[in-house]
Amino acid sequence: MASTLRRAGIATALVALVSAGCSGGSQDIVTTTAGQFYQELTRGDGDAACHMLAPKTREEVEESADAACATAILTLEIPRVEAAKDTDVFGDQAQVTLDADTAFLARFPDGWKIVAAGCTPDGDLPYQCEMQGS
Secondary structure, eight states: OHHHHOOSOSOHHHHHHHHTOOOOTHHHHHHHHHHHHHHHHHHTOHHHHHHTBOHHHHHHHHHHHTSOHHHHGGGSOOOOOSOEEEEEEETTEEEEEESSOEEEEEEETTEEEEEEEEEEEETTEEEEEEEEOO
């Protein structure tokens, strides 16, 4: 099932925006949001983790697994992390590099949401992600 969620990676434009490295007051909120998401996964609280996903990401998790998000998200191969190493924010997009993973977030009217997780760099190509919205 996890392989069905693998795609070519995050759009090149998102990676370019995020790697530009513009940060502001949102940086702490983004880092905290990403940390909370990984804590929910570690606790096995799929429902709480799914509430932190961007709408399209949540839909993709459910459609790919043909199961409720709360169940499906716990079966994905998203690394368990201990600490954030770097956070880059550019406007309404962000990238959080953690000790064992990279996550991408976007700002929505109700706050920052996880757009992709389980992401690893792929040379000069976009990141390969275990979970992402289309």
